[in-house]
Amino acid sequence: MINKIIASVLPWMPKKIVWLFSKRYIAGETLDSAVAVASRLAKNGVSSTIDHLGEYITDIGEARMVRDIYKDMIERFEREKLSVTYSLKPSNFGMLIDFEVCCQFVREVVAKAKEYNSFVRIDMEDSRCVDDELELYRRLHAEFPQNVGIVIQAYLKRTPNDLLFLEKLHSSSTPVNVRLCKGIYVEPPEIAYKERKVINEQYIKALEFFLQKGIYVGIATHDRALTDYAQTLIKSLAVKPDRYEFQMLYGVTPDLRAQIVKAGHPMRVYVPYGKEWFGYSSRRLKENPHLITYILKALFKRG
Ligand SMILES: Cc1cc2nc3c(=O)[nH]c(=O)nc-3n(C[C@H](O)[C@H](O)[C@H](O)COP(=O)(O)OP(=O)(O)OC[C@H]3O[C@@H](n4cnc5c(N)ncnc54)[C@H](O)[C@@H]3O)c2cc1C
Numbered sequence: 001m002i003n004k005i006i007a008s009v010l011p012w013m014p015k016k017i018v019w020l021f022s023k024r025y026i027a028g029e030t031l032d033s034a035v036a037v038a039s040r041l042a043k044n045g046v047s048s049t050i051d052h053l054g055e056y057i058t059d060i061g062e063a064r065m066v067r068d069i070y071k072d073m074i075e076r077f078e079r080e081k082l083s084v085t086y087s088l089k090p091s092n093f094g095m096l097i098d099f100e101v102c103c104q105f106v107r108e109v110v111a112k113a114k115e116y117n118s119f120v121r122i123d124m125e126d127s128r129c130v131d132d133e134l135e136l137y138r139r140l141h142a143e144f145p146q147n148v149g150i151v152i153q154a155y156l157k158r159t160p161n162d163l164l165f166l167e168k169l170h171s172s173s174t175p176v177n178v179r180l181c182k183g184i185y186v187e188p189p190e191i192a193y194k195e196r197k198v199i200n201e202q203y204i205k206a207l208e209f210f211l212q213k214g215i216y217v218g219i220a221t222h223d224r225a226l227t228d229y230a231q232t233l234i235k236s237l238a239v240k241p242d243r244y245e246f247q248m249l250y251g252v253t254p255d256l257r258a259q260i261v262k263a264g265h266p267m268r269v270y271v272p273y274g275k276e277w278f279g280y281s282s283r284r285l286k287e288n289p290h291l292i293t294y295i296l297k298a299l300f301k302r303g
Helices: 002-012 016-022 030-044 061-078 099-115 127-143 161-167 196-213 224-236 254-262 275-287 289-300
Strands: 047-052 085-088 120-122 146-151 177-181 216-220 244-249 267-271
Touching: 002 016, 002 289, 016 030, 016 196, 016 275, 030 047, 030 061, 047 061, 061 146, 085 099, 085 177, 099 127, 120 127, 127 146, 127 161, 146 161, 146 216, 161 196, 177 196, 196 216, 196 224, 224 244, 224 254, 244 254
Parallel strands: 047 085, 047 267, 085 120, 120 146, 146 177, 177 216, 216 244, 244 267
Antiparallel strands: none
């Protein structure tokens, strides 16, 4: 309840206070800050995927700007000789306004990534977006099979069907590349499982599916039960490190991250940056008020 109240008053809180909450999870406002974080992580043997903050734009003109930001970002990391991948939200490219325009702009970003043999992950957003995001992936995967990936959310009741859809797209010449996460959005019970135990069971089923089918999987979770299970499974199936990686959000469970890296597993951190951090943080906190607990804990620990 307290979490919900804090989340609902967040938009009226001074930006400086919200920044106190947020800065642990966001590289900063500028591309320079993302470059600095990615190079620090690289020195510790951790890869990055860079996200420019922003989502659910309401003016399609903004999508063109976002496309250009991503293209410049790719050029910049190439100049820095920092090998990173990129994550993007299609609603930030106008998907909910004009699907075809969004496809065209995301395609341009993926084509730019291909020039440098790099990779773009299409984040999965709320349940209104899932069909279109899978269709966007299907189209781009047909053209750039090595340079684009998608996300699967374990909490969605439709996920078993989506796994079959991805299996059909997967072949040795057109490999599918998936990030598996639990799912962050607040969805109705007809659409998504709510109980942690059930979500974890769905997560494990999907993870086993991907590893057994030889589909590359980004194991995106901070849940120790899942990371422990994944490490056991990887060992028992003798999965090679070029078939998977662990993924975590910047600033979340760094100790667990370090342990997984120490055990010799590939690790990638999701590094968001940009001026939209205020809206992003407020929305994320509203969508998932449990995050407030983590944030307050982090605040008290520091203080
Ligand atoms: C790399 C990456 C990419 C993602 N991409 C997407 C996406 O495209 N679409 C989508 O819907 N969701 C995405 N998510 C979010 C994901 O769906 C979950 O909501 C989020 O990761 C929390 O779930 P969990 O698996 O970590 O387990 P949880 O059970 O929520 O958390 C496990 C433990 O991790 C710690 N923890 C988790 N979150 C935080 C936090 N914010 N601050 C501090 N500690 C925390 C806590 O100790 C908690 O007990 C992504 C997550 C990651 C790691």
